[in-house]
Amino acid sequence: MKAYQAYLIDLDGTLYKGNEAISGAKAFIDYLNTENIPHLYVTNNSTKSPDDVVQKLKSMGINAKPQEVVTSAMATADYIATEKPDASVYMVGASGLETALKEAGLQLKSDTDVDFVVMGLDEQITYEKLTIATLAVQKGATFISTNKDPSIPKEQGFLPGNGSLTSVVTVSSKTDPIFIGKPETPIMKKALDLLQVNPTDVAMIGDLYETDILSGINVGIDTIHVQTGVTSEQEAMTKPMPPTYSVRDLTVLKQQLEKGE
Template identity: 40%
Template sequence: MPTIKLSGIHGILLDMDGVIYRGDRLLDGVAAFLDGLSLPYLFITNNSSRTPEQVAQKLTGMGIRANPDHILTSSIATAQFLRHEAPEGTPVYAIGEIGLNAALQNAGFVLTSEAPHYVVVGLDYEFDNAKLSTASRLIQQGAAFIATNMDRVLATEDGEHPGTGSIVQQVIDASGHHPLVMGKPERRIFEMAAARLGLSLENLLMVGDNLDTDILGAKQAGMPNVLVMTGVTSAEMLAIAPIGADYVIPALPQLAELLGS
């Protein structure tokens, strides 16, 4: 197996769903790999449903040492981006779970359906026609349309479930407008991750399970990348994919060999 030159890699970005765990099941060998990892790393996920505190609690419960500062979600990236664009107190209509709502409120936004400046759409387990109608109407009235990510499916331990992208597509169809997307594969979330680690993009290794988000995003950002086969990408999908990863490994623990450690 080829070895990535450690002189060029100073940190690692790790996707979560399909890389660290699947649903509520920690993938084999992950905890031991992270314990032995000498490079700084950051968890980066498009899943907008949980707060960093909730994600850290989940990881801790699985035996992985983590704190909220180690976690960058698409909700946090969205709130951080909007905070640079709009002042505190700006009204926002949000479709999402606590992860998105808390991120926006903590950034100083007011969640409301009354004349919002933004409509922000994330993963929402209770998404319904009423929310779809409200979002569509507000966007057509001039609210800016923001999506946390466009992941079509979400990998869980019992298979794939509809992801944020499935919800966003309904809003696109209903409103006739396309969103500004925050999460992977968009460059801005990788830049936020690099800034948090104090590193440049070319010195970060992206490890993920999704060719369309993790790998495509890393390539567009000029980052070396590794695809793991424990998530949404099957061997059949990889064989016909229009893009390929720099390296492909069965699971995260094999990264130790790839890094030569």
């Protein structure tokens, strides 16, 4: 396996499942830190801030820094700020998205007279929120969604994800949103810009083909599939565009990188 100069790393299904670290995750990140190999954690979760992500990783013994975290909320805020600085936004989402939008200098409003409607996962979703979002899009606001994930894994099972909530406004407004998170390119381009490493020397590591692996393929970088989450090795490697590599877990990946295999 090629030893890359930098890595983009998924979280859920790759480093942890729920609140439990996946075997080998800590050792792999320790290896990257010891060898001073740049890496970023790339997540579609818009509800958490980088500090929240770091605290969760640290609770599992994984040493991370806020500046190593790229969330779909951050990428969404950057996208809007680039399109129109000081834009007005109606937001459906949680604190992680709210913080990112405010830090980007965007103006949050509670009515339909806005430049953008942004939807992120909101576990306190209401009919009123969906109504305002729908009417704002119908009036001409640009429709943005942090990610198209149809479901999210919870203790009870797979629950409605942001893609499912977004679809309500999509159908009601007859308008398709611009998606920012994996597997779309905006979040990956932000991560690559932060790394400042030639893309040919960067690999994306993740478990889910439809988000993690495709996100790497869509920006033209190599991909490493880990068999610790949703997508099986057989399913991943028989896709029309398979990942560059598939490994059992991060323990095997670390061993291969150390041996130069």
